[in-house]
Amino acid sequence: MNQQPSPQLLPYQSASLLSVNGWRGFIVALIVICVIAPVSNVWVPENSPFHLSDYAVALIGKIMCYAICALAMDLVWGIAGVLSLGHGLFFALGGYMMGMYLMRQIGRDGNYHSDLPDFMVFLDWKALPWHWTLSDSFIATLFLIVLVPGLLALVFGFFAFRSRIKGVYFSIITQALTFAAMLLFFRNETGFGGNNGFTDFKRILNIPIATQSMRMMLFVLTGMCLLGCFLMARYIVQSKYGRVLQAIRDAENRVMFCGYSTLQYKLSIWTLSAVMCGVAGALYVPQVGIINPSEMSPANSIEIAIWTAVGGRGTLIGPIIGAFLVNGAKSWLTVVAPSIWLYFLGLLFIAVTLYLPGGVIGLIKKLTGSRA
Amino acid sequence: MGVINMAHGELIMIGAYSTYVVQGLFRTYLPDAFNRYLLVAVPVAFCVSALVGAVIERLVLRHLYGRPLETLLATWGISLMLIQGVRSVFGAQNVAVENPAWLSGGWQALPNLILPYNRIVIIVFAALVLIGMALLISKTRLGLFVRGVTQNRAIAASMGVNTARIDTSAFALGSGIAGLAGAALSQVGNVGPDLGQNYIVDSFMVVVLGGVGQLAGTVYAALGLGVLNKLLEGLAGAVLAKIAVLIMIVIFIQKRPQGIFALKGRSAEA
Numbered sequence: 091m092n093q094q095p096s097p098q099l100l101p102y103q104s105a106s107l108l109s110v111n112g113w114r115g116f117i118v119a120l121i122v123i124c125v126i127a128p129v130s131n132v133w134v135p136e137n138s139p140f141h142l143s144d145y146a147v148a149l150i151g152k153i154m155c156y157a158i159c160a161l162a163m164d165l166v167w168g169i170a171g172v173l174s175l176g177h178g179l180f181f182a183l184g185g186y187m188m189g190m191y192l193m194r195q196i197g198r199d200g201n202y203h204s205d206l207p208d209f210m211v212f213l214d215w216k217a218l219p220w221h222w223t224l225s226d227s228f229i230a231t232l233f234l235i236v237l238v239p240g241l242l243a244l245v246f247g248f249f250a251f252r253s254r255i256k257g258v259y260f261s262i263i264t265q266a267l268t269f270a271a272m273l274l275f276f277r278n279e280t281g282f283g284g285n286n287g288f289t290d291f292k293r294i295l296n297i298p299i300a301t302q303s304m305r306m307m308l309f310v311l312t313g314m315c316l317l318g319c320f321l322m323a324r325y326i327v328q329s330k331y332g333r334v335l336q337a338i339r340d341a342e343n344r345v346m347f348c349g350y351s352t353l354q355y356k357l358s359i360w361t362l363s364a365v366m367c368g369v370a371g372a373l374y375v376p377q378v379g380i381i382n383p384s385e386m387s388p389a390n391s392i393e394i395a396i397w398t399a400v401g402g403r404g405t406l407i408g409p410i411i412g413a414f415l416v417n418g419a420k421s422w423l424t425v426v427a428p429s430i431w432l433y434f435l436g437l438l439f440i441a442v443t444l445y446l447p448g449g450v451i452g453l454i455k456k457l458t459g460s461r462a
Numbered sequence: 463m464g465v466i467n468m469a470h471g472e473l474i475m476i477g478a479y480s481t482y483v484v485q486g487l488f489r490t491y492l493p494d495a496f497n498r499y500l501l502v503a504v505p506v507a508f509c510v511s512a513l514v515g516a517v518i519e520r521l522v523l524r525h526l527y528g529r530p531l532e533t534l535l536a537t538w539g540i541s542l543m544l545i546q547g548v549r550s551v552f553g554a555q556n557v558a559v560e561n562p563a564w565l566s567g568g569w570q571a572l573p574n575l576i577l578p579y580n581r582i583v584i585i586v587f588a589a590l591v592l593i594g595m596a597l598l599i600s601k602t603r604l605g606l607f608v609r610g611v612t613q614n615r616a617i618a619a620s621m622g623v624n625t626a627r628i629d630t631s632a633f634a635l636g637s638g639i640a641g642l643a644g645a646a647l648s649q650v651g652n653v654g655p656d657l658g659q660n661y662i663v664d665s666f667m668v669v670v671l672g673g674v675g676q677l678a679g680t681v682y683a684a685l686g687l688g689v690l691n692k693l694l695e696g697l698a699g700a701v702l703a704k705i706a707v708l709i710m711i712v713i714f715i716q717k718r719p720q721g722i723f724a725l726k727g728r729s730a731e732a
Contacts, residue, residue: 247711255715258466258530262666263712269663270708273701361603388663391536399535432546439539444525451574 107324116317123313124306130304140141144302147304151309152376153417154316159368160397160409161319162363167395168403169327170359171339173257177367178391179271180239184368185375185385189288191223192299192376208290209283223243235372236365243364247357265388273349275383278362287382294376305377312373316410319366324407326359335359338403369442396435399442402449411450464482466534469518469541470665471658473637476643477507478653479548497562500645503682507645508638514544515637519630527629539660549655556654558675584646591642592681608632667711 106238108116127150131142159181166172183442193207202211206218224230246267250260293299314428338352346352375381384390393416401412416438423431446453481503489500520538524534561580599605607628611620621623649656666688671683687707694703 173534217729249712250715253715253717258534259670259715261531261534262466262670263715265666266708266711268662270705274705277701369552392535395535429546429550432542436539436541436543438523439542440536443536444522447532 096298097333107321107328114403120314120317123317124310127313127437131306132302137422144305146298147305147309148377149421151305151312152374153414154309154312154415155370155374156394156397157378157410157413158247158316158319158373159367159394160321161316161403161406162366162367162370162402163394163398164401164406165326165366166360167398168405168409169339170335171204172344172356173261173365173395174360175261175263175388175391177363177394178388179268180385181244181363181390181394182271182275182381182383183239184235184371185286185381186282186371187238188372188375189381190222190282191228191231192291192294193283194226195294195296196290200290201294205290206416207283210281211460213278214216221250221251221281222431235368236439237369239368240361243281243361247360248353248460249408251353251356251360252369261455263422268386268391269323269388272386275386281320283382287385288375289378289380289382291376291379299376300381308373309375312377315373320406320410320434325405326362328342329360336387353401376421393435396439396442398449400403400438400446400449402453403452405424405449405451408449408451420455466530466666467536468534468538468637468662469539469544469658470636470640471660471662472541472544473511473515473658474644475548475653476544477511478559478648478657479552479644480510480641481645481648482552482559482653485559500562500649504642504645507641509641509646512634512638516630516634517684518637519633523633524626526631531640545658552655554655556652559648559653561640561649568615574669580649586650587642587646588727591639595639597694599670603686604628604631639679650696653680667708671711671714 110242127142129149130140131144134141136143145414159177163174163177166174183203193413196207200208200211204211206215210218217226223233246264251261254267274280275282275287276285282288286399290298294304297304327336334345334350334355338350338355342352371381371385397416398409399412400416401410404406416435419434420431442449448455481500482631484506485499486497486504487498487500516538522540523533528537564579597605598609607618607623610621610623610630611625611628611632615625618628644657647653651657668684668687671687690710691703691707694706697703
C-alpha cells in the first residue's frame, strides 16, 4: 500500500522540553488540578459561583482518563504513523485489572456475603480461578495494570511488525484483536463477570470509594498522571528516538535502508502506548464505578482515534484538547438531544478528515499564522 | 482504489431496509402480487444502495483517494450517520420481513434432512451475482476501465478514461452489490439498524486473508473462513470458534502478509 507521507510540520525545535509559555501553561494546569479544583469542590460552599459540582469532578476526571488514551494514541499514530484501532482493549484491560482488585475489596459486603465476588457465587463457583490469585494485593495489581496490557501489546506487536503489517492492515488486525477480546470477555467462563462486568465497588485500600475526598484524590491523581504522561511524551518526541519514529512515519523504507531496525522502534512505542492506555483504564474504573466488555467494542477504539484527529495528531497537546472537546460535546449533547449525538459524531469524523487534517491545533496555527 | 469502507455493512443494511419498504408497499397496494415482491425488491435494493454509495463517493471519498486511513475514519462517520438515520426513520427495533410463499418450506433431500428453499435460493443468487460480477469486470467496457484505473490511474487517464466517473460507478456498483446482499439477508436474518455492524469485522478479515483487489482470493477466503468457523463452532462453541479463527488469521498473516493470492512483484512498498 503506497501511503503518501503527510507533510506535517515537525514540532518545534527548542532545546528545552517546553517553551516558556508552554511551561507557564503547564504550571497553571498543575495548580488548577491540584489546588483550585479540590478547594472549590470540597471547601467552597455549594451555592457559590466558584463551587465545582461533584458531577463536574466526575466528568472531568473521566475525560482526563480519555485524554491519556488520546495522548497514547497520538504517540503511535501521530508520531510513529501506526494507526491502532485496538487501544480500547488496553484501556479495558487496565480497567479490568483494577476492577478485579476492587471486587476483592468488597469482601463479604456483597449481596451474598461470601468471600468470592457476587457473580462467582451466582455462577456457583467454589474457588477463585487462577488468574484472580494476585488480585487481593494492591501492589501486585499495580504491576498487573502495567504488565498485562504491556505484554499483550509486546507479543502482538512483535508478530505484527515483524511481518511488516502496515497501515490499514495493521488497523484492521488490531480491530479484530479487540473484537475477539470483547467476545471472550462477554463469556461467563472467562471469569470476568460476563456482560455485566464488575461494578458495585465499595472501597479501595480499605477506604470507602464513594466519598467526596476519595473522588477528589482520584481526580488529582488522574490529572497528575495526565500531565506526567504529557511531559514524557514531549521528552520522547524531542529525543533522537522520537526523531527516528517520525522518520518512520514519513518514509519507513528509507529509514530501513539507512540501517535502522524499525521493528524495535515501532514495537517499543506501541508497547509504551498500550501501557499508558492501561494506566488510564485503571484510573477510569474507580471513578466511573463500572467496567464491562463493551469498553472493548471496536467503536470505542475508533473514537479514541477521532479525539486524536480532532485535536490534531502529532501535536501531543492537540489530542488532550480533542478528548475534552469531543467528550464535552458528547456529555452535553446526549443530555440535550440524544438522537443528534450520533449525527454529530459522524459529521465530525467526516469534517475532520476532509477539512481539518491538522485538527483544532492546525486550525489555530493557520488562523494565527504562526509556525509554532 | 485505496479506500477502506467501514460503511459497507450499512449499505447491506440499507439494502435490507429497501426490501422491507418494498414489501410494505406491496402489502398495501398490490396484495395480490405479494408473492412476487422479491422480484421488485432485489433491483430496488440494488439501486438504493448504489445511489447511496454514489452520493458517499461524490461527497466524501472523492477527496480522500490514496489515503486509506482517512477513508477509514470518514466512512466510519458515515456509517454512524446512516445507522442513526435509519433509527430515526424506522425506529430502533428490528423490522419483520416476511418470506414470500414460494420461499418458505424446503426440499426434502433425505428423510431427516430438509433444505429450506430460501437458503437454496440465496446460494444460487450469490453464485449468479458472483458470475455476473466476474463477467462485468472481465468482459465489459466498464470492467476494462475499472481494471485499468486500478492498475495505473495516470496512464488510464491519459488514454482518455474519465477516471472520476469510473470511480463513482465502481463504488456505486460495489454498494449495489452490498444492497443485494442485504436483500438476501432480509430473507434469513433479522433486519435492524445494527445489521451492518455484525458483518464489518468478518468482511475485512475475508479481504485481508484473500488479498486486496483479488476477487478469486476473496471468494476462497470467504468460503474457507465460513466453513472453518462453522466447523469449529461445532467443536468449541460460537464465541471460541470466532476467536480461534481470528487468531489463525493473525498467524497466517505472518506467513503471507499479502493474502493467499498475492500478486508477485518487486515493489518495496507492497
